[in-house]
Amino acid sequence: MTHFPTGTQRQFAPSRRIRTALTATSAALALFAYSAPAWAQTIDQNTPSGSPLSPGSNTTQGQSSSSQSQNQNTTSTPTPSTVYEPISVDRSGSGRDTVGNSQNSGVRTNDGLLDTEAMRLRQPVKPGEFESWARDVTGRNLKRFGSDLLLPGSRDFATPATSTIPPDYALNVGDTVSIALTGSMEGSVDAEIDRDGKIFLPNVGSVSLVGVRYRDLRDRIASAIGRKYRGYDVSVSLTKLRGVRVYVTGFAAHPGAYSVNSLSTLVNAILQAGGPAAGGSFRSAKLYRNGQEVADFDLYQLLRDGDRSHDPLLQNEDVIFIPAVGRQVAVIGSVNEEAIYEVRQGESLADTLRIAGGPTNLADDSRLILYRLSDQDSVGSRQIERAAASNFATEAGDIIQILPQGSLARPLERQQAIVRIEGEVNKPGNYYVAPNTPLAEVVAMAGGLTPRAYVYGTRFSRETVRAQQRRGFLDAVDQMEMALAAAPLTGNGLGDQTQRQAQVASAKAFLDQLRKKEPDGRLVLDVTPVDAALPNNLLVENNDRIVIPPRVETVGVFGAVYRPASFIVGNGKAIRVRDYVEQAGGVIRGADRGNIFVVRANGSVLTRKRGAMSAQVLPGDTIFVPIRTENYSLLAKIRDISQVVAQFGIAALAIAAIN
Incomplete structure (x- = not known):
């Protein structure tokens, strides 16, 4: 609308068609x-x-x-x-x-509100002193329970x-x-x-x-x-x-006289008034009629229990009074709703936890941690058994914390494990093993290795390693993003201002794509190309995945060469990396000869600075020749990284970023 x-008043002139329709309608109504x-x-x-x-x-x-x-x-x-x-x-x-x-x-x-008045009612209630204090102490942005019901989108409930x-x-x-x-x-x-x-x-x-x-x-x-x-x-x-005039007084967000529908209830009028203010109570809303108190409604009955059976219909000239807020406590940790709650006289810690929705499925059911204002100078905090929580009355300013239990990392020596092994083994499958089981025992359970197994190329993936790689990878992307924001945009060889802006936009888009990449959690095993068995002393963990490939006799050459391809490794001949680069036609003019690198079959990387060009090629190696750029600003490197990702993938991306 x-x-x-x-x-002001909107002025408009109806068209000829509208005037004709209005004339006909008026005549029909006059006859009717x-x-x-x-x-x-x-x-x-x-x-x-x-x-x-x-x-x-x-x-x-x-x-x-x-x-x-x-x-x-x-x-x-x-x-x-x-x-x-x-x-x-x-x-x-x-x-x-x-x-x-x-x-x-x-x-x-x-x-039906005045435009300026509607804007005033749509403003959220400012946090009170206890909310600000609880946020500073706990480090969490805690809200009063029930404040979400008073948001602008929820005013239709009135x-x-x-x-x-x-x-x-x-x-x-x-x-x-x-x-x-x-x-x-x-x-x-x-x-x-x-x-x-x-x-x-x-x-x-x-x-x-x-x-x-x-x-x-x-x-x-x-x-x-x-x-x-x-x-x-x-x-x-x-x-x-009919309309009913009522008065909302006390600690309401917007006290005053309101005209509401004759079917409106006490809750409807309170929500019309914006609910309780920061100093108003959610646990008590009193209704006075002809000078007598006829109802005292607890808004928590509606918010937590969904009970409106005691919500009375309003009559003309009723007065609704919202008292000052009662005792406030904060509930944090593994509960279904972290928030600031108002408690009544005599309610216990157990009652407060029930109002907070109770503990989650991952919560520690045996205990809770209580921070009490009166204990700050002596005890600081105390641990209370959950079974005894009903014996402790809640006090104003309490902070109740439920500790998590199910999300704790357990010691490896007490972890049962499901290990997936596949590829060149006689009985691939998923195996349930006891704690501290070595990798060699899992291989034995799978029937041992086949004659074609290439142990050096084994792909060993672990969930804990993948999570660690993910954190490190995101940290690296954050550093690249900060460097991009601080990089000078003049004299970097990227063209005029329009081109530089386009490059910056492309770099930011590329960084967004990097954030979506997921590391594979691969471990580089301590094996040599001639080994015929996996490490015996490596203990497996839950959700480990082991893929043993067949022996390959090829090496791939990709990047800035004339003909990227895969080549068969010479029959026992000691052929170097530079020989296979020449077999691919050699590097093109735009190649970066100084940053050629090799990715081994076991996942390790060999750079030119470490003698990659003179190294002997092993089966399963991948040789990559990057593209040379005229400048080495951050934007140019990000551009090169995007070309690497297009041809090779995230493993080569990490190496190019290091270089």
């Missing part, structure tokens, strides 16, 4: 509502003159029969659908008492349901009743209950409805009409509810 500044009295909002044009809904008729039931026979084929006007109007909030004390009668100026929102009216709803002045007749008489009318608590029906008279329950409304109307008419059916509904 479009909003306009307060005190012939000489309708002021109290009749809708009435059937063919209503017999003797109908109690017919205006100005003094005929009896018998005189209306002929008129009914002449119109028995006509279609009656349907009963209007129920529409509840939005309720405005009046904090000035001079607003409206009933729905639709506003005395405030300015543009209103869908909630509007009562509009589809169903409770059977016990008592009618009062300002409610609008819709009455429809079918059968021997047809017609419909909307009538508002006047200040005397009555509605007036022609030929019937006044009908008192004040205090009548909604479930008895139809019988009351039918009984009144039945004193003069027979052979009809009557249906009734409420099309508009």
Whole structure:
């Protein structure tokens, strides 16, 4: 909906088509509502003159029969659908008492609020002193439990349901009743209950409805009409509810006078007022009527238990008082909802944990840690058995911590392990082994190695190593990102300003891709190309994965060479790395000869500075020749790394970053 500044009015001129439609509609309505009295909002044009809904008729039931026979084929006007109007909030004390009668100026929102007032209500409640203190002490951004219910997106909860009216709803002045007749008489009318608590029906008279329950409304109307008419059916509904003025006082976020729907409850009014302020209580909201306290509602009943059975309906001139906040405590650790909670007198630590949703499945069920203000100078903190928590009363300022249990790393000597071994073994599979089981024993359980097993190329992956690699990899990416932000963008050989900006954008996009890469957790085993067995003293861990490949007789040459390819290793000949580079056509003009490196089959890396070009090639080696750049700024190196990743993958990426 479009909003306009307060005190202005939107001006527009309807088009010719709209003016034509409005003229036709006005003419139709004039023919339809012939000489309708002021109290009749809708009435059937063919209503017999003797109908109690017919205006100005003094005929009896018998005189209306002929008129009914002449119109028995006509279609009656349907009963209007129920529409509840939005309720405005009046904090000035001079607003409206009933729905639709506003005395405030300015543009209103869908909630019926003044635009500036709606902005004020949508602002979150500022944290109190205890919230700030708990955040500083615990290092956690703790909120008051229940504050999420008061967010702007949750304010729809303040509007009562509009589809169903409770059977016990008592009618009062300002409610609008819709009455429809079918059968021997047809017609419909909307009538508002006047200040005397009555509605007036022609030929019937006044009908008192004040205090009548909604479930008895139809019988009351039918009984009144039945004193003069027979052979009809009557249906009734409420099309508009009266407004109720209430006062929200005390420690509310926005105290004041509010006009709410007659179906509104105490909770609805509190939420309309923005809920309790930082110094207001969630555990007590008192309702006063005619100077007497009639209800004391605990909002935790609704927030934690979903119970609104004690949430009373409001009446005109009710006063809602929110007292000052009670004792506040913080609950942290392995609980279902870390937050700041308000506790009542006599509630124990166990009661507070229940309000916090209880411990999680990973929590230590045996104990809790209590930090108490009175213990700071002496004890500091104390450990309490969970079974005895109900014997300790909660005090103001307590911090209750539940320690995690299931997420603790256990010693390896007490860990059962599931090890996956596959490849060149006689019985590949998953094996469940006892703690401290050596790798050689797992290989024996798998039936031993096959004759084609290439032990030097074994791929040994471990979850704990992968997690460690992941942390180190992300730290390296963070350093690259910081260096990129601090790198000078002038004199780096990357072209003009537009090109430099494009390079920076590409580098940032590439770093984002790096963050999504996952290391494989591979361990480089201490084996030689001629070894025929895996290390015997290596203890396995849970979720270890071992892949033993067959012996390969190829070596790959990739990167800045004329013809990247894989070549068969010479028959026992000691051929060096540079020989295979020459077999690939040699390096191209743009090659970086000084940074050629070799990735061995066991995962180790040999760089040119360590004699890679003169080293003997081993089966399964991969030789990579990077591209030379004219400058060595950070942006140029990141550009080279992206080319490496495109051809080779994350292993070569790590080596190129080191170089």
